[in-house]
Amino acid sequence: xxxxxxxxxxxxxxxxxxxxxxxxxxxxxxxxxxxxxxxxxxxxxxxxxxxxxxxxxxxxxxxxxxxxxxxxxxxxxxxxxxxxxxxxxxxxxxxxxxxxxxxxxxxxxxxxxxxxxxxxx
Amino acid sequence: xxxxxxxxxxxxxxxxxxxxxxxxxxxxxxxxxxxxxxxxxxxxxxxxxxxxxxxxxxxxxxxxxxxxxxxxxxxxxxxxxxxxxxxxxxxxxxxxxxxxxxxxxxxx
Numbered sequence: 001x002x003x004x005x006x007x008x009x010x011x012x013x014x015x016x017x018x019x020x021x022x023x024x025x026x027x028x029x030x031x032x033x034x035x036x037x038x039x040x041x042x043x044x045x046x047x048x049x050x051x052x053x054x055x056x057x058x059x060x061x062x063x064x065x066x067x068x069x070x071x072x073x074x075x076x077x078x079x080x081x082x083x084x085x086x087x088x089x090x091x092x093x094x095x096x097x098x099x100x101x102x103x104x105x106x107x108x109x110x111x112x113x114x115x116x117x118x119x120x121x
Numbered sequence: 122x123x124x125x126x127x128x129x130x131x132x133x134x135x136x137x138x139x140x141x142x143x144x145x146x147x148x149x150x151x152x153x154x155x156x157x158x159x160x161x162x163x164x165x166x167x168x169x170x171x172x173x174x175x176x177x178x179x180x181x182x183x184x185x186x187x188x189x190x191x192x193x194x195x196x197x198x199x200x201x202x203x204x205x206x207x208x209x210x211x212x213x214x215x216x217x218x219x220x221x222x223x224x225x226x227x228x229x
Contacts, residue, residue, distance in 0.1 A: 035218075045158075045166065045209055047218035061217055062122065095165055107156035107213050109177060111165035 002026040002110045004096045009115030012086055020115060022079040022096030027110075030054070030074035033099035035108055036081045038092035038117075048094070049081065050104035057103055064090075086119045093117075123148055123212050125221035133229040140197040142224045144210035149190045154214030157186055157195045160223075161206045169208075170195065200226070 008020040020036070036048040049060045049070040058070055069082040079096055093116050097108035124147040134140055144155065153173035158166035168177040170186035173193055183198040197204055205228050210221040 044222045045160075045211070045220040047211075047220065050218070059217055100171065105154075105213065107158075107168055107171045107211060108166075109168050111167075113165060 002098065004098060004110060004112035006094060006096045006112045006115035009094060009117045011118045011120065013121050014087060014119055016086055017082070017084045018086060018117060020081040020083065020094055020096075020117070022112060024077045024079065024096075024098070027098065029072075029077040031102060033057075033102055033104035033106075034072060034079045035097040035099060035104065036070060036079075037095045037097055037108070037111075038090075039095070039114075040089075040092040043092075046092070050099070051079070052104055053102040059104060083117070086117075088119050091117060091119050122217060123150065123219050125210050125212060125219055127208075127210060127221035127224045129224060130222075131225045131227060133227050134200055135229045136200050136202055138200050140195075140200055140204070140226055142195040142197075142208055142226075144188075144193040144195070144221050146191040146193070146212060150193075150212045151214040153189050154212055155186075155188070155193050156211045156213060157184075158209045158211065159204075159206045160209065166209065197226075 003025045005023045035050045051070045067085045071080045093114040095114045096112040098110040100106035128143045155173045157170040160166045174186045207223045209223045
């Protein structure tokens with residue numbers, strides 16, 4: 001059974017940093033691209049970032065480019081999101097998602113339950 | 122960036138009725154790289170349709186997708202009680218993915 005478990009969320013002040021993690025199990029992690037998608041309270045979904053199976057291809061939403069960094073450790077079956085210079089508008093539930101394919105060119109077929117990030121002073 | 126606009130915002134229907142949801146893109150979506158997700162309160166999204174018309178694993182055949190270019194449709198042939206939820210479209214072919222704002226299907 002595919003499982004994705006996010007962690008690392010919490011309350012953080014504007015301008016500070018936070019690192020999210022996603023532990024994956026139940027599938028061959030290094031065969032698939034992975035993503036972070038967020039959802040602000042009561043709002044729609046927003047794709048944040050995607051990374052190919054071997055980290056050779058990475059993409060970011062314009063809203064986080066230059067501030068967030070996605071990475072993965074295939075030996076540890078883990079996905080990460082380093083978030084710097086956080087803003088109030090980054091407040092959201094952050095989901096980790098598994099791509100249908102290897103190169104973040106297909107949609108997400110499995111999602112975690114999310115970790116909540118709140119940016120506030 | 123491709124902007125996806127979904128309509129209507131809310132659809133009020135009864136169980137057994139047919140639901141037709143629209144997703145319009147601001148520019149052509151390449152290779153029909155359009156997906157539909159269902160989301161219920163407190164749950165992550167669930168992939169229903171990808172490639173505009175291919176059902177994801179385990180999705181009942183009452184769900185169908187169609188369209189190409191800039192106009193796409195999700196149809197639920199006969200609404201079951203568990204189908205009342207928010208539905209979002211997504212394009213995943215261009216540089217950077219985008220989602221529509223969602224259509225809520227509620228019980229009339």
